[in-house]
Amino acid sequence: MSNIKVRFVIEDLERKNTFASCVRTIQDIFDSPELLEDNIMNSINEELNFTEEITDYEIHKDLYTEIKDKNHEELFVNDVVQFHSKTNHKSLVRKLDSGLYVIDFMGEELSLIDEHFRIKKIGNIRENPELLIIKEN
Numbered sequence: 484m485s486n487i488k489v490r491f492v493i494e495d496l497e498r499k500n501t502f503a504s505c506v507r508t509i510q511d512i513f514d515s516p517e518l519l520e521d522n523i524m525n526s527i528n529e530e531l532n533f534t535e536e537i538t539d540y541e542i543h544k545d546l547y548t549e550i551k552d553k554n555h556e557e558l559f560v561n562d563v564v565q566f567h568s569k570t571n572h573k574s575l576v577r578k579l580d581s582g583l584y585v586i587d588f589m590g591e592e593l594s595l596i597d598e599h600f601r602i603k604k605i606g607n608i609r610e611n612p613e614l615l616i617i618k619e620n
Contacts, residue, residue, distance in 0.1 A: 488547035490559045491523050492609040496539040501610045506547075506557075543609050548576065548584045550595050556604040558595065560584070563614040564602040573615060575608060 486508045493503045507523065523542060545559040552558055553567065562576045564586060574586040576595060584595035586602065606614050 488549075488557075490545040490547070490607070492543040492545065492607070493524070494541045494543065494609070496541055504610060545607065545609070546578065548578075548595060550584065550599050552602050552604045553600050554603055558584075558599070558604060559607065561608045562604050563606045563608055563611065565605050566598075567601050567603060573605070574602075575615060 488506060488508050490504065490506045492501055494500070495502045505523070505526070507526075524540075543561075545561045548558045548560065550558050552564060558564070558576055560576055560578050564574055564576060566572045566574070566588065572588055574588060576584060576586055578584050579592075585592040586595055586598060587593070588598075605611075608615065
């Protein structure tokens with residue numbers, strides 16, 4: 484059985500902010516999702532030594548693509564990447580139903596595996612939603 488690497492981002496719905504993020508390798512994909520989420524929350528509470536209990540939260544799960552950017556940073560679904568070009572175009576890493584990881588560039592879906600050497604990771608949409616906001620002049 485192969486391991487699956489997942490980035491967990493925990494969002495505090497009451498305060499409307501992300502308060503924790505961690506990457507874990509999951510060995511048994513047949514574990515109960517509720518049990519997995521409870522283990523993640525307990526682990527994060529221990530690591531960060533929270534003094535108050537967060538009760539209204541959402542856990543986002545972003546799958547590791549097994550691809551790295553030009554700086555050898557691991558790329559996960561929902562990462563924001565920037566093309567190393569004159570345009571400095573930003574895009575979101577997505578997974579298609581076919582299983583292919585893609586990024587959008589000027590209206591075209593490009594294979595992440597073909598373009599990884601031209602892009603750099605600049606954040607993720609969960610923790611840095613402002614990265615994809617288009618500024619108007």
